[in-house]
Amino acid sequence: MRTSLVFSQLLLLIVLAIIFIFPKIRQKVSVYISWKGNFIVAGLYLGLLIILVPTLYMLPDKSFVKLMDDKDQAIVLSQDAISSMYQHLPLAVNLDTQQGIYRLSSQTFKVDTKQLSFNIDGAINSGNHQIFVERKDVDDGEIEVSTYEATQLVGGIDFTKLILPLTVSYQNGTLSFRSAGRQTFDFRQFNPDFTVNQFKGQTFWDLNRGSSIFSGQIIYLRVPKSLEIDQGKYNDYIRMLNGETP
Amino acid sequence: MSSAEVNLLTASVKQYHYKLKAYTGLVNRLIIAQMLALVFSYVGATGMMSSGNDELTVTVSTYSASMVIVFSIFWIITIAITLTTKQYKKIELPLVGTRISGNLSDVGFLLTASVYAGMTSSLFGVLLRIIMYFTSDSSKIVFDEFSLAFPDLLLGMVVAILYMALISAMAYCTGVLAQVNMAFVIIIPVLIFGSLKVYTNFMQSVFKFYVGETFLPLFALKILFTSLILFGISLLLSNRMEVNR
Numbered sequence: 001m002r003t004s005l006v007f008s009q010l011l012l013l014i015v016l017a018i019i020f021i022f023p024k025i026r027q028k029v030s031v032y033i034s035w036k037g038n039f040i041v042a043g044l045y046l047g048l049l050i051i052l053v054p055t056l057y058m059l060p061d062k063s064f065v066k067l068m069d070d071k072d073q074a075i076v077l078s079q080d081a082i083s084s085m086y087q088h089l090p091l092a093v094n095l096d097t098q099q100g101i102y103r104l105s106s107q108t109f110k111v112d113t114k115q116l117s118f119n120i121d122g123a124i125n126s127g128n129h130q131i132f133v134e135r136k137d138v139d140d141g142e143i144e145v146s147t148y149e150a151t152q153l154v155g156g157i158d159f160t161k162l163i164l165p166l167t168v169s170y171q172n173g174t175l176s177f178r179s180a181g182r183q184t185f186d187f188r189q190f191n192p193d194f195t196v197n198q199f200k201g202q203t204f205w206d207l208n209r210g211s212s213i214f215s216g217q218i219i220y221l222r223v224p225k226s227l228e229i230d231q232g233k234y235n236d237y238i239r240m241l242n243g244e245t246p
Numbered sequence: 247m248s249s250a251e252v253n254l255l256t257a258s259v260k261q262y263h264y265k266l267k268a269y270t271g272l273v274n275r276l277i278i279a280q281m282l283a284l285v286f287s288y289v290g291a292t293g294m295m296s297s298g299n300d301e302l303t304v305t306v307s308t309y310s311a312s313m314v315i316v317f318s319i320f321w322i323i324t325i326a327i328t329l330t331t332k333q334y335k336k337i338e339l340p341l342v343g344t345r346i347s348g349n350l351s352d353v354g355f356l357l358t359a360s361v362y363a364g365m366t367s368s369l370f371g372v373l374l375r376i377i378m379y380f381t382s383d384s385s386k387i388v389f390d391e392f393s394l395a396f397p398d399l400l401l402g403m404v405v406a407i408l409y410m411a412l413i414s415a416m417a418y419c420t421g422v423l424a425q426v427n428m429a430f431v432i433i434i435p436v437l438i439f440g441s442l443k444v445y446t447n448f449m450q451s452v453f454k455f456y457v458g459e460t461f462l463p464l465f466a467l468k469i470l471f472t473s474l475i476l477f478g479i480s481l482l483l484s485n486r487m488e489v490n491r
Contacts, residue, residue, distance in 0.1 A: 038270035049369035056372050062384030154297045154304040184303045189388040191310045195405035212297035
């Protein structure tokens with residue numbers, strides 16, 4: 001909104017300058033500039049633009065965003081891992097090494113009660129996120145909470161690692177999840193000029209590399225063997241692994 | 247080579263050099279046009295894609311120097327038409343030559359202008375990238391296509407030059423036609439827009455003949471052949487005008 005306002009103001013300014021100022025400047029300046037002067041200006045202009053070419057290739061490599069090379073495989077693998085979790089199966093793979101799934105955060109809480117209940121922020125209750133609970137083989141008195149994110153793509157840009165994890169806290173036997181708030185990402189991408197596109201056979205969709213893929217965060221809990229789980233009103237969001245029903 | 251041919255060539259080259267000096271001021275207009283296009287390309291972006299859900303909003307703004315090329319095309323159109331006007335034809339008067347040598351020197355000047363405008367407009371893609379590098383957070387810039395491949399830059403330049411040559415030939419021919427009869431000023435746009443409405447498929451085929459060509463040598467051949475025909479028609483028409491007068 002702000003950009004469009006600045007853009008329209010700039011446009012108005014430029015149009016006014018073209019109509020009223022430039023012709024007057026040209027009239028006055030052209031008297032003093034000979035063809036040699038114009039020739040030098042034209043040569044300098046071209047020379048400056050040519051010098052920019054090696055400059056571009058010498059720019060230090062910064063932390064640019066890179067488009068995914070094998071996005072299809074990453075998507076399939078991450079979807080497979082998520083779907084096996086939904087089928088209440090024990091995890092066949094380690095989520096930390098699973099391609100297409102990123103760990104966003106990891107925390108451990110000491111348990112001081114025999115029962116675990118949940119408190120989930122209203123913003124999370126949109127069905128985007130899922131909580132998977134797995135029992136450990138021992139009663140070690142600790143809850144391990146890890147948040148993961150499956151591949152998030154827009155126009156071939158993988159922005160998964162930039163997403164902020166949910167805020168997790170534990171108090172008096174209640175595990176609370178708070179949303180990190182609305183996140184906005186603004187990426188800048190260059191497209192080849194139409195003169196190049198014509199010979200590379202690229203279309204708009206090739207350039208933007210298809211559709212967008214969004215998914216919610218996966219919260220993976222590892223709880224002590226005998227800890228009682230109270231799902232409360234969050235039945236739809238909490239799933240027990242190993243086929244267990246709370 | 248006969249002496250008449252040598253004279254024609256010598257006169258054309260002399261007039262070409264003379265015009266190159268006389269019209270150097272026109273480059274300033276190109277620089278202004280390209281700077282304007284750069285501002286529009288940078289501030290407005292050439293495309294935008296936005297996606298999101300309840301918690302995320304992702305916007306991808308796309309940039310290219312295509313607008314600079316388009317603005318340069320407009321510049322070459324105005325130059326080509328201007329060269330056919332009586333005011334500009336008066337510049338040839340101090341030099342010895344014929345209408346043909348005058349037109350040949352115009353063609354030479356337009357081709358030089360096409361090379362200059364094609365090169366500079368394609369190089370603006372580099373300038374746009376450098377400006378973006380220093381003014382934007384690099385973690386928001388997509389590396390692919392930012393790292394402009396050198397062969398792509400050269401390809402862009404060659405194609406831009408060819409397009410400018412073709413369009414300047416079209417504009418020059420239109421200008422000469424307008425000099426033959428002012429009615430063409432109305433007839434030509436009516437013919438073009440009328441054909442676009444009535445003979446949609448035909449006009450699309452004409453458009454695809456150039457824009458749909460993906461093999462560079464064939465594309466270059468099509469452009470050069472068409473430009474040659476258009477400049478040839480302009481020369482013939484202009485020569486006939488001289489005979490009539």
